[in-house]
Amino acid sequence: MPSIGLMGGTFDPIHLGHLVAADAARHALGLERVIFVPAGQPPHKAGRDITPAEHRFAMTLLATLDHPAFEVSRAELDRPAPSYTIDTLRQFRAAHPDADLWFITGADAILEILTWREPQELLAHARFVAATRPGYPLRRLQAVQEALGPASRERIRILEVPALAIASRDLRERVRTGRPIRYLVPREVEAYIHKMGLYRESAAAGGAAPAVRP
Numbered sequence: 001m002p003s004i005g006l007m008g009g010t011f012d013p014i015h016l017g018h019l020v021a022a023d024a025a026r027h028a029l030g031l032e033r034v035i036f037v038p039a040g041q042p043p044h045k046a047g048r049d050i051t052p053a054e055h056r057f058a059m060t061l062l063a064t065l066d067h068p069a070f071e072v073s074r075a076e077l078d079r080p081a082p083s084y085t086i087d088t089l090r091q092f093r094a095a096h097p098d099a100d101l102w103f104i105t106g107a108d109a110i111l112e113i114l115t116w117r118e119p120q121e122l123l124a125h126a127r128f129v130a131a132t133r134p135g136y137p138l139r140r141l142q143a144v145q146e147a148l149g150p151a152s153r154e155r156i157r158i159l160e161v162p163a164l165a166i167a168s169r170d171l172r173e174r175v176r177t178g179r180p181i182r183y184l185v186p187r188e189v190e191a192y193i194h195k196m197g198l199y200r201e202s203a204a205a206g207g208a209a210p211a212v213r214p
């Protein structure tokens with residue numbers, strides 16, 4: 001049975017913490033591949049300034065190019081908004097009926113899983129990996145596991161990843177204030193951010209589309 005990891009996130013921008021978490025999950029769970037699924041329009045971020053999805057997709061592609069087990073999906077970009085995870089899981093389940101599916105994302109995101117669309121259905125389609133940084137208080141995650149009941153409790157695994165001390169919000173702020181992001185994101189992502197002018201004060205509304213302008 002093929003085992004596939006779906007790495008869900010806004011990736012605004014993708015950073016080394018995400019890449020280390022994906023590789024740690026691949027290794028710990030024996031995943032054949034990890035498919036990064038950049039959120040198209042995350043349902044919980046409607047009305048908030050997020051970078052256009054095509055930029056986030058391009059950065060995710062650049063960041064994962066050199067890993068043979070990493071791929072990037074356009075599933076949530078090519079579907080009408082908002083991007084519900086349940087729709088993504090149904091899409092991947094239909095394409096891989098026999099696969100062992102794991103949805104990997106941040107622990108803070110999983111804390112809210114009871115508010116996502118069709119939480120029990122989500123857990124029926126895939127098991128979840130909550131990636132945390134060291135020192136992350138596990139009590140709230142355990143409470144979510146309890147609230148889901150005995151059948152679902154075992155379907156959320158916790159994975160501690162030291163590199164998750166890196167945070168997208170901090171990277172955006174670093175660029176905005178002219179501080180370095182080198183060694184926190186892949187070099188290609190750093191170059192892309194600077195070349196496209198992302199996260200600068202004037203790009204606060206999300207920057208331009210990734211095309212050459214006259």
Ligand code: NAP
Nearest residue numbers: 008009010039044084085105106108109116117131167168
């Ligand atoms: P978020 O609320 O921006 O992030 C919450 C925390 O998780 C942040 O610390 C974030 O760090 C971290 N994180 C996010 N993705 C991660 C990943 N793949 N690996 C490790 N850490 C990660 O969360 P989000 O990125 O917007 O959403 C996460 C996933 O949950 C997405 O796939 C989204 O579509 C899904 N989601 C679905 C629903 C729904 O279906 N109703 C609702 C909410 C979220 P960084 O900021 O550094 O990434």
